[in-house]
Amino acid sequence: MAGQEYISTEPATGAVLWKQRAGDADAEVTIARASWADWAARPLAYRIEALRRFANVVRQKSDAFTDLIARETGKPLWEARTEVESVIAKVDISVAAYSERTGQRRIDAPMNTRLALRHKPHGVLAVLGPYNFPAHLPNGHIVPALLAGNAVVFKPSEKTPATGAFLVDCFHASGIPDGCVRLLVGGAEEGKALAAHPDIDGLLFTGSANTGIALNRQFATRPEKILALEMGGNNPIVVWGTPDLYSAAVLVIQSAFTTAGQRCTAARRLIVDQTLFDPLMTELNKLIGRLIIAEPHADPAPFMGPVIDNDTADMLTESFLALSTRGGRPLRHMERPIEGRPFLTPGLIDMTDANDKPDVELFGPILQVFRTDSFEAAIAEANNTRYGLSASLVSQEPKLYDQFWANIRAGIVNWNKPTNGASSAAPFGGIGWSGNHRPSAYYAADYCAYPVVSSEADQARAAIGLGLRDA
16 A cells, blocks of 8 residues: 555564555556666676676675565575575576576578577566565566566565565666566565556566466466466375485475474375374474474574564465364373564374364464375375475385376476475476466476567568569
8 A cells, every 4th residue: 555654574573674655556567668668678698697696695694584584474594594595596597597598599590591499578667576485486576587587666565665676676776677576575465566567577476376366367368478476385295105204394394384384385185195193203203303493593504494474374274173073083282382583393283084174374383294095096186276386206216206206297297205305406486376377487487488489581582483474
């Protein structure tokens, strides 16, 4: 809402971290529209050098950036540091991806002509960022968009605006024109105004499925605008055919509870061989009991911090109770260890015999458990979702992985690795309610520029050989 003040507070402490009034989408798009053509006309080498300066600016400010991300999201300091490192690494990865995915090419054609393939930027791209990785994920859109010659209007999540502002300041400090990277502070109303603005040429979105589906409907009548959606997942991790249940438990915990479960690739469902259920639960409960859950700067370093705010913690607590009322059997109850703050302990619930199994993304430390008697039934249960982002198999039987890979419906399929922790040097995205077949990360180059094919000759030489009357 225009003029409304947005205040960011630290989840772990409740302290006010940052405040600023909402921006104006129309004003920001207008500035970007006036700036992008000059940026696009610059040589690619110029844009690469500018973005490498940006990486150096972030590197110089990495300690302050790390501290800010940790305070604003509540994630541990070690995890915030890896996010800043990902921001820096994105530049070189994007340069390599741009060369491979959108490079120029010439093909010889008959009669001394040639075909030329080049790529053009779209123009002004809107970026809507999430709160769980408030620097890394929007940066994964912004860097390849700028590299291709676009201007960007970025609206960070209203839950993490300080990190978004810091990121934009780094772009400006590197010498990238202010008009080419614009910050739009605000909430849902500003996001809707930006998405609906007639002068954007596309929207790059990371967030919930419900918002992504609404955007998909909105853009259905605007085929001239690019829309890239990354919408999360109800991701399965399957444990089958492995004697090393300690390692299996570690992989499950890393998948389900890193970042307090606030990753789009986090495991939401554990599917396990009935015969392994009891010993695996024993290992899981031992490890969960040892997890340090504390504020970002605590010593010793915590495994996870709080979720983003109290409203989210309340919703997750209510969701856990709702699963119980639908027939779920709690194996480990969620708890709120610090009154008034959004810290949660991991919750485990057996949903095998539940009468209603909701296909939703519970964005926090809740893991639903399903027991099956056959591997085929495990795959069927894993595919029992409208989402399709990430899936993992923990097994020491290669044939099972071959079967799993061939039959699972997901854009990321892992073996003896967590469901999360995807590499920026590979494409990132899913199917179904997880995306619209425009994967990001290494493949972001694909939606930041469009191919232009030209048939070219140095001289105009033409004749009509058939269909003419005699002169």
